Amino acid sequence: MQNLQNYLKQVQQMLKIKTYQKMWNYCSQFYEFGILHPTLNILLGIEFSALATTPTKFIQLLMSKHLYLSQNYLTPMQMKEFDDALAKCDEFDQRNLGTVIGMILFGTIGFFIFGFALVGGIGGGVLGVFGGHQVGKRIKKTLQNKQDIKEIDIYDIRIRTILKWAQQQQKKYNYNLNLQRFVTDKILTEIKVALHFRYFSIINQTQLQKLIKKAFVFLNQDLYLCSIELSLLLLKEQLKILKYFNLQDQNIYLNQEETKLVNQQSHYRNQLEISVLKGIDNLIKPVVTLFSNQMPDHKLPQIIKKAKEFIYSIEIVQLSKQFPDPQMSIYFIKMLNAQLNLRVNTTSLKLYVQQQNFRNLENVGQDIQCYMQKQNTIQNIQQEDEIKINIEQIQIEEQQQDMIIQNNESQVELEQIIMAKPQQIKLKLHSHPNKICFSKIDQKFNFNSTPFQSYDDIINNLDKDNSLSIYPKHYCQKTIEKFELFLKLIHEFTDKWDLAINNKDAQIYKTLKEGSDNVFIKGFGIIKDTTLELALKVVYDIQLRREWDKLLRDFQIIKTESEDIDIVSYYVQPPISLVTPREWVQRRILRYDFPQQGQITLLFYSIDYPQHPINNNRIRAHTEISSMIFEVFEQKNVKISICSNNDIKGYIPKMIVNRASASGPIDWFKSMQGACNKYK
Structure with missing residues (x-):
């Protein structure tokens, strides 16, 4: 029975065949440069690389390029x-x-x-x-x-x-x-x-x-x-x-x-x-x-x-x-x-079938088969055209392959020694990523169905007291709900989010979710050469924040509810005078050692506060959630993870607001870096 080592040897033998050489020269550039166009048909795997001759090197190559994650590997077609x-x-x-x-x-x-x-x-x-x-x-x-x-x-x-x-x-x-x-x-x-x-x-x-x-x-x-x-x-x-x-x-x-x-x-x-x-x-x-x-x-x-x-x-x-x-x-x-x-209930299925000229079950299968054959013919023609293009570009591709191999050789010389003593692995995840979901079944589509409690109801009832106990007693229900949303967002896998910005010191993702026209943002930024205490202080201290954060105007605490919770207000003056200023009234919660030991969380959300009425010259914006997690990163740096969802209201098209939203955190991280440099 073939094992991975024998498979890789077989692959290396195949590379001696000219047809596979051409195919690999075509495919390799996409693994290197990540040009994953929807029409690409990348048939050969990265095991054909000269850097994947053994299982160990193959694993190292996959890990170095993060190809163990499907969202980093597959073309849009795949x-x-x-x-x-x-x-x-x-x-x-x-x-x-x-x-x-x-x-x-x-x-x-x-x-x-x-x-x-x-x-x-x-x-x-x-x-x-x-x-x-x-x-x-x-x-x-x-x-x-x-x-x-x-x-x-x-x-x-x-x-x-x-x-x-x-x-x-x-x-x-x-x-x-x-x-x-x-x-x-x-x-x-x-x-x-x-x-x-x-x-x-x-x-x-x-x-x-x-x-x-x-x-x-x-x-x-x-x-x-x-x-x-x-x-x-x-x-x-x-x-x-x-x-x-x-x-x-x-x-x-x-x-x-x-x-x-x-x-x-x-x-x-x-x-x-x-x-x-x-x-x-x-x-x-x-x-x-x-x-x-x-x-x-x-x-x-x-x-x-x-x-x-x-x-x-x-x-x-x-x-x-x-x-x-x-x-x-x-x-x-x-x-x-x-x-x-x-x-x-199959009544609607049978009725639909009877109402159509060709919709008996036998013909449905035949029609689909016929259509499928036509699609395959079109696909074959497209593949032939693609092969012709590949052959014409073979010399360029071979040059690119040489460059790829030279660039990658230094990345795969990794140590193969696993620590002798097994250590308990501690993960930062809040819960197991596997989820359970049963839909609400419409009773009219089922016969003799007996009512029963859903799996989620069972688990929620069992864990209700436990979930409440992780929050201080003085938290109101709305604050608990916002923390639950916060945990859900920060632990949500990013394969369904769009990577908007990716540089050495920051990464920003965004996505739209059902029920909201406003984009959700999450990501992180690295504040260099600073301490956790200073990073929190320049953000949390009202006086310091006023000095360096020029975006926020009239930033103030209008009520202190407890030692860790207060109500803040501020407004933002747009650079264009024709755009009406936006104002916010938010509850601000500070929590230490959350969600993990050593982390500090700052969470904001909008509230209705009659004692602070809307200014007639401004528009009251709404924050569904805005949060920051402060943690030590590489000893002398601080990592700030954010997630937010804001509605600035008014008549500015959502498309324009959502498109520009990802750049805001990057500018803010730069301003904060300057503040930390100034006050350390």
């Missing part, structure tokens, strides 16, 4: 097939003929699992024409064999469709192992539901076991076993780097190579922690369970045995206790069992 395609299945996507099935089922299926809408997402064209075709075939077969459709049948359709989709990715990206790693991750995340089968009703167990068998047969191939080995090696490397972060937090000396690794990942610590927890609970544990259920221990592939040893190691057991996976809780299993037994 993003549609992976993160966007499967992680946004609750959005009704009207692309291609897959929408036919989506229109039929839209509104009839309300069940969500792990945040994925089952049929609404797949049938809505989220998996493209191919996915719509497969869903059409599966629905036809299911309706022919069963009178009553249950949610477990919909889950069955989803898993089978995803496995078909994965087969297509295998054919297309057969020599792109890191991309196949994402495919493996998606399959295991989905089949994780079925691995609970022993706790479900007897009637469902047989159906779930069949799905498990299909997933096992598919993943028990050399390509996917290699991808699992790659995932395991990446996890070990990520854990090693997190250990170095822990040592740095304790001011323990790191050698030159250890410091280099930490600096390389300094802006990715949050993503590393999320990647580790998801890798353990969504990939390694499920794959060990999957294979262990299907074959005796002495026949397990070597990589599965290594994965099993890994999850039973002391540090992983400790980590799992610290961050238990909510998707493995008994509450979730009970809720899942109840959900899978719910009936699905």
Whole structure:
């Protein structure tokens, strides 16, 4: 059975073939320069690089370029097939003929699992024409064999469709192992539901076991076993780097190579922690369970045995206790069992089919197949044109490749020594990144459905007192809600945010969220050569703030509610006289050792305060949330992490305001750096 080392040797042999040389010369420039245009079809993985000849060097290359994160790796086209395609299945996507099935089922299926809408997402064209075709075939077969459709049948359709989709990715990206790693991750995340089968009703167990068998047969191939080995090696490397972060937090000396690794990942610590927890609970544990259920221990592939040893190691057991996976809780299993037994009303599906000239189930599948063939023909023509362009540019690309290799050689000479004594890894995450979400099911779409408490309700009721206890008793309910929003925003993974500004000392992301026309901003800035105490003082002290922050006018405390809470007011005078000044009245809360030990949080939000009425010559703006986290960074520096959402009101178009919003924090960080230099 092929392992990762043999796979890499095979890749290096393939590079001796001229066809693959040309293909790699074309692909390599995009890995180096990050030119990920939507039309690109990058078939070869970065393992074809001359810097990835061994598993160790391959891992180092992926880590140095942050290609273990899907949002840093996939082209927009691939993003549609992976993160966007499967992680946004609750959005009704009207692309291609897959929408036919989506229109039929839209509104009839309300069940969500792990945040994925089952049929609404797949049938809505989220998996493209191919996915719509497969869903059409599966629905036809299911309706022919069963009178009553249950949610477990919909889950069955989803898993089978995803496995078909994965087969297509295998054919297309057969020599792109890191991309196949994402495919493996998606399959295991989905089949994780079925691995609970022993706790479900007897009637469902047989159906779930069949799905498990299909997933096992598919993943028990050399390509996917290699991808699992790659995932395991990446996890070990990520854990090693997190250990170095822990040592740095304790001011323990790191050698030159250890410091280099930490600096390389300094802006990715949050993503590393999320990647580790998801890798353990969504990939390694499920794959060990999957294979262990299907074959005796002495026949397990070597990589599965290594994965099993890994999850039973002391540090992983400790980590799992610290961050238990909510998707493995008994509450979730009970809720899942109840959900899978719910009936699905197919009346609207059959009625829609009957009303159309070609909408019987047989013809729907045929029409989609026909359309799919046309799309494939167009795609083949586009690929031929692309190959011609590639060949014409081959000399330029070869020169670029030489430059790439020279530039990268110095980046991959990293130390291969993992610390001899295992250390407990302490993460800064607030909670496990895995979430549970069941939608509110409309009762008119279900027969004989009995009311039950949702998983979220169960957990919220159990944890309500605990969640309140983390806040001081004098906090009002609104303040607690703002802190909850604050924690949610700062821990939210940035793969769904747009990176607006990225430089050496600052990084700013922005995004729009449902229910708000105003952009959300989050990011960080590094204030150099200063102390934590001084950085907080120049921001928090009213008199000092007035001296250096020229943006805020008439900044004052209008009421002190407690030692750590006050109400402040100020206004901003726009540089253009035609624009009306904006004013704010906010509650300001200072909290030490929050959200983590050694961090200081400053949080603002707008309030109604009758004792401070609106000035007739100004417009009262609204702050949904504005926060800063102060923490020591690299001993002599201070890192300030921010997140905010402001509505300046008035008639200025939101598009203009949102577009300019990202530059504001950068200017503010520069002004604050000047203040710290002045007052130290």
